Amino acid sequence: MSSPHAAPxxxxxxxxxxxxxxxxxxxxxxxxxxxxxxxxxxxRGVTDFALMTDLSKSLRASLPALVRVSRPLVAGxxxxxxxxxxxxxxxxxxxxxxxxxxxxxxxxxxxISTQVGCAMKCAFCLTGKMGLARNLTAGEIVGQxxxxxxxxxxxxxxxxxxxxxxxxPLHNYEETMKALRILGDTEGFxxxxxxxxxxxVGLVPALDRxxxxxxxxxxxxxxxxxxxxxxxxxxxxxxxxxxxxxIDACRRxxxxxxxxxxxxxxxxAGVNDSREDxxxxxxxxxxxxxxxxxxxxxxxxxxxxxxxxxxxxxEFARILADRRLTVSVRKSRGRDIRAACxxxxxxxxxxxxxxxxxxxxx
Ligand code: SAH
Numbered sequence: 001m002s003s004p005h006a007a008p009x010x011x012x013x014x015x016x017x018x019x020x021x022x023x024x025x026x027x028x029x030x031x032x033x034x035x036x037x038x039x040x041x042x043x044r045g046v047t048d049f050a051l052m053t054d055l056s057k058s059l060r061a062s063l064p065a066l067v068r069v070s071r072p073l074v075a076g077x078x079x080x081x082x083x084x085x086x087x088x089x090x091x092x093x094x095x096x097x098x099x100x101x102x103x104x105x106x107x108x109x110x111x112i113s114t115q116v117g118c119a120m121k122c123a124f125c126l127t128g129k130m131g132l133a134r135n136l137t138a139g140e141i142v143g144q145x146x147x148x149x150x151x152x153x154x155x156x157x158x159x160x161x162x163x164x165x166x167x168x169p170l171h172n173y174e175e176t177m178k179a180l181r182i183l184g185d186t187e188g189f190x191x192x193x194x195x196x197x198x199x200x201v202g203l204v205p206a207l208d209r210x211x212x213x214x215x216x217x218x219x220x221x222x223x224x225x226x227x228x229x230x231x232x233x234x235x236x237x238x239x240x241x242x243x244x245x246x247i248d249a250c251r252r253x254x255x256x257x258x259x260x261x262x263x264x265x266x267x268x269a270g271v272n273d274s275r276e277d278x279x280x281x282x283x284x285x286x287x288x289x290x291x292x293x294x295x296x297x298x299x300x301x302x303x304x305x306x307x308x309x310x311x312x313x314x315e316f317a318r319i320l321a322d323r324r325l326t327v328s329v330r331k332s333r334g335r336d337i338r339a340a341c342x343x344x345x346x347x348x349x350x351x352x353x354x355x356x357x358x359x360x361x362x
Contacts, residue, residue: 008068009065009066009067009068010023010066010067010068011067011068011069011070011139012037012038012041012067012068012069013041013042013069013070013139013142013143013146013182014070014137014138014139014140014142014143014178014182015139015182016178016181016182016185017034017035017038017182017185017187017188020034020037020038020067021034023066023067024066024067027062027066029059033055033059035187036052036054036055037052037055038185038187038188039187039188040052041069041146041188042146042155042182042185042187042188042189043155043156043187043188043189043190044155044156045146045149045150045155047069047071049063049064049069070092070139070143072089072140072143072144072146072147073089073090073091074087074088074089074090074147074151075088075089075090075096076088077151078337078339079337080333080334080335080336080337080339081336082333082334083102083103084100084101084102084103084333084334084337084339085100085101085151085152085334085339086098086099086100086101086334086337086338086339086344087099087100087101087144087147087148087151088346089143089144089147091116091136091140095116095133095134095346096116096346097113097116097136097140097144097165097166097346098113098165098166098339098344098346099111099112099113099144099147099148099165100165100334100339100344101148101151101152102333102334107158107159107160107195108152108154108159108160109159109160109161109162110144110145110148110149110159110160110161110162111162111164111165112141112144112145112161112162112163112164112165113136113141113144113165113166113167113344114135114136114141114163114165114166114167114168114169114171114172114175114176115132115133115134115135115136115166115167115168115171115172116132116133116134116135116136116166116167116346117130117131117132117133117166117167118130118131118132118166118167118168118171119131119132119168119171120168120171120201120235120236120237121236122201122222122224122234122235122236122342123233123234123235123236123303123304123305124234124266124268124297124303124305124342125303125342126300126302126303126338126342126343126344126345127166127167127342127344127345129302129345130166130345130346132167132171135167135171135172135175136167136172136175137175138175138176138178138179138182139179141175141176141179142179142182142183144165145161145183145189145191149189155189158195159191159195160195160196160197161183161191161195161196161197162196162197162199162220163176163196163197163198163199163217164197164199164220164341165344166344166345166346168200168201168203168237169198169199169200170198170200170201170203170206170207170210171203171206173206173209176198177210177213177215180193180196180215180217181215183196184196184215193215193216193217193218194217194218194259196217196218197217197218197219197220197262198210198217198218198219198220199220199221199222199264200219200220200221200222201221201222201235201237201238201241202221202222202223202237202241202246202249203237203241204241204245204246204249207219207246207249207250207253208249208252210253211249211252211253211254216254218259218262219250219253219261219262220261220262220263220264220293221246221250221261221262221263221264222235222264222266223243223246223263223264223265223281223284224264224265224266224272225238225243225272226243226272226277226280226281226284227243227280228242228243228244230271230272231243234266234268234271234272243284247284247285247288250288250290251287251288255289259289260289260290260291260326261288261289261290261291262290262291262292262293263281263285263290263291263292263293264293264295264330265281265292265293265294265295266295266296266297266341266342267294267295267296267297267307267308267312267313267316268297268305268306268307268308269297269305269306269307269308269309269312270306270308271305273308273312273313273316275315275316275319277316278315278316278319278320279319281320282319282320282323282325285325290325290326291325291326291327291328292320292325292326292327292328293327293328293329293330294313294316294317294327294328294329294330295329295330295332295341296308296310296313296329296330296332297342298332298335298340298341298342298343300338300343313329314329317329
């Protein structure tokens with residue numbers, strides 16, 4: 001038994017395989033054992049060393065003193081009428097985040113958070129209203145995938161991952177990329193980069209860094225406006241990294257021959273949904289290998305905007321399509337359980353901390 005004051009043991013689920021190999025090798029454990037461990041934890045969802053039957057008995061007995069396997073705690077879940085399910089994941093410090101399972105064909109999608117809250121404060125996003133509480137660790141980011149995969153029996157199958165939950169992934173760059181490398185490990189979940197999408201407001205230095213990564217996910221840029229003044233208001237990060245710089249960074253971004261960068265565009269009635277907006281959008285994206293994803297606003301009482309009519313959305317889409325842009329309108333999934341884009345917000349975190357304290361004191 002470790003003393004209660006000792007630093008927590010390293011968590012296998014938050015370590016890249018090479019780091020775990022180095023750690024265990026210093027205790028005389030060979031690298032192939034680490035491959036076995038990865039398969040148990042990620043590909044099979046087993047966290048109890050005693051059940052890892054292909055490890056030697058003595059190794060099974062010695063591992064608990066060296067490493068641990070965190071177990072993501074699912075504190076609640078809600079299922080939408082369309083099958084979309086939102087998991088409330090409780091972290092070690094009692095804070096809570098949300099992760100969403102979106103069943104779809106050809107592949108199911110996991111929507112994952114990268115931060116508790118978000119610092120970007122986009123004018124139409126509920127998560128932004130929470131502010132940023134803290135970054136998630138790689139283990140916590142991977143932990144959401146583990147929780148979803150085991151809740152929906154998908155440990156051994158293929159799924160897509162979108163970093164479109166709470167938070168701005170490029171504002172938590174190190175841990176996000178580390179998590180993606182762990183998720184991509186061929187001995188673990190083996191998620192290929194083309195099944196992963198990072199969605200960002202467009203933090204330009206981080207975009208340039210991402211452009212040089214070996215594990216290169218798909219890129220989605222949350223544009224939402226066609227003039228600097230309009231975007232300054234809707235996406236405050238624009239005051240630092242302007243549309244023009246973001247588009248330039250996208251021109252520099254290495255896009256594989258048949259791939260495209262997605263531009264997300266939240267549609268707000270009477271704000272950014274005019275024909276002129278559509279034409280400006282066409283001009284902005286000229287010459288880029290892109291597709292545009294229109295997201296009609298998911299409304300909420302505290303958001304001072306409304307969703308345009310379907311006719312308006314379709315007309316906007318038609319203007320883009322007529323100029324040969326690939327365009328899609330995002331289906332809004334899980335709106336009845338507030339699991340749709342921009343609707344992830346966790347209430348009652350304080351209460352939960354207070355409850356835990358009360359439990360400790362009784
Ligand atoms: N921080 C990342 C991920 C955010 S969530 C980013 O900004 O890209 C994914 C998408 O949902 C973003 O494009 C975001 O702007 C959008 N979104 C936020 N609030 C929304 C709302 N209320 N309705 C529709 N989409 C929203």
